[in-house]
Amino acid sequence: MSAPTQRTLSESTDPSTARFVLPAESFALTDLFERVPDARVECESAVANPDDHALLVIEAGEHKQDIDTALRSDPSVADVECFGERADGWTYRVTWKGRPRRLIQRLVAADVSLTSMQSRNGEWQFQLLAPDREGIARAHDIMEDLDCEADCRSISSVDRERSNGSGLTPDQHEALVTAFEKGYYKVPRDITAAELADELDISHQALSERFRRAYQQLLRTALVVDDGEKS
Template sequence: MATVMEFTTSADEFPLGTVFENLPEVTIELERLIPHESLVIPYFWVRGAETKDIENAFETHAGVINIELIDDVDDEYLMRAEWEEEYFGILSALAKSNIAVLSGVGRTVGWRFEVRGESREAISEFRTECQDHEIPIEITAIHALLPVQGEGYELTETQREALALAYERGYFNSPRETTLAEIADELGITQQSLSSRLKRGYRRLISNTLISS
């Protein structure tokens, strides 16, 4: 059964995290991972800095081959990074274990990832890769994907809980009958975490209902 794992790691443990030394207010969100021969090429969004500052901040990162600006939308910048073939880190461990990244958000306080393996064995393989290469991660949750009223509508338990509660409390009504802050308090999480869960849930539902395979 497909399994989702959530984990955290320190800001400097992930390659792109070195930018926080120069731009502590920046937020980085991974867009997708594309295995390319022996290189892992991550696409990521950068928020909270000017384009020139972003490019300069990434120039000195050890192991990076190239940082390229792909697009910009409303002061958010889509970047692409390539790094040296011999570099082995979290992304390399994920690619080797055939683990998909559902979300990866980095700030100066650290990184938070949500990843999916097609089985618990794949998740276990990733954990072993991290241990073997001394990559410190802190696992915060592991759970199976659950269908939502039909095949193909797969959400994580946390996404399903957040979406259902938001619906029940009238968050999607017009006008809204509650706020993100109130729902987050009820779930015992931060407003930022709730917003991220809802966004990933929207994306999953749209992908499995409106977008053809």
């Protein structure tokens, strides 16, 4: 497992984001990728997993029956419910158990939020948000303790005064930082989405869209920016 270096952890006390990559066999849905190797999974919502549940959008061609069978037999899934088909795949609500449940609970307890969670080719990519670089180090230690075989690919600071190369718009940056400071990512949350939208003087729908675009941009940046080093 690649750990964040001392250089990346020193000095910065700004909220920080990091991208970790985990093999499916060390986290979840191994059965799905064995049955449908080209399946793509994306976790819906602003927070990838505020509790033991997740809303997953799974894209896998015409393999609906194989998806159903794989999810119901996977050792990382306690319960699953299909909500129907969308343009980009099928939506499922899953209840985690085992390692994914323990990992989620421990990250939340360490004040670390999963803002994006997606998988393809049998590999998961997590985007984390923590109060500072030490929070990212705590996340690394948790994944190491649970034998997740995670690889930290990038770390960056979310500074109020600069985007730090993230490509976020000022509105997206403000929404993320305000949400974090107001306790939106805590469990239980200190502020609801509606209250946060009021705080930012925008509609609930506008807030959801702002979050969605911000998380996409953070993940896109993390895929090509690696804190000055290539992965």
